[in-house]
Amino acid sequence: MNKKGYLIRDSDFSNKVEIELQKLPPSDWVVEMQRHYNQKGNYRASDLYRLLGNPNDSVEFSNDSLKRRLLRKTTKRVIL
Numbered sequence: 001m002n003k004k005g006y007l008i009r010d011s012d013f014s015n016k017v018e019i020e021l022q023k024l025p026p027s028d029w030v031v032e033m034q035r036h037y038n039q040k041g042n043y044r045a046s047d048l049y050r051l052l053g054n055p056n057d058s059v060e061f062s063n064d065s066l067k068r069r070l071l072r073k074t075t076k077r078v079i080l
Helices: 011-023 028-040 045-052 063-074
Strands: none
């Protein structure tokens, strides 16, 4: 936020970070998960749990929670 409290969007920063992350090799467990899928045609429960989290956990969904999540992903807070 700047001194007036406005959020500053920086999509260039986000794009640069995304490009750098795409250059990294996948984790060993991701490679193993893909190999298993290619061989067996399905994913192991342990891989899905690690990738997606606990399916029994509740998920908060409201306009406020969606706005907070979107703001976290699309803004960079800068103090001017």
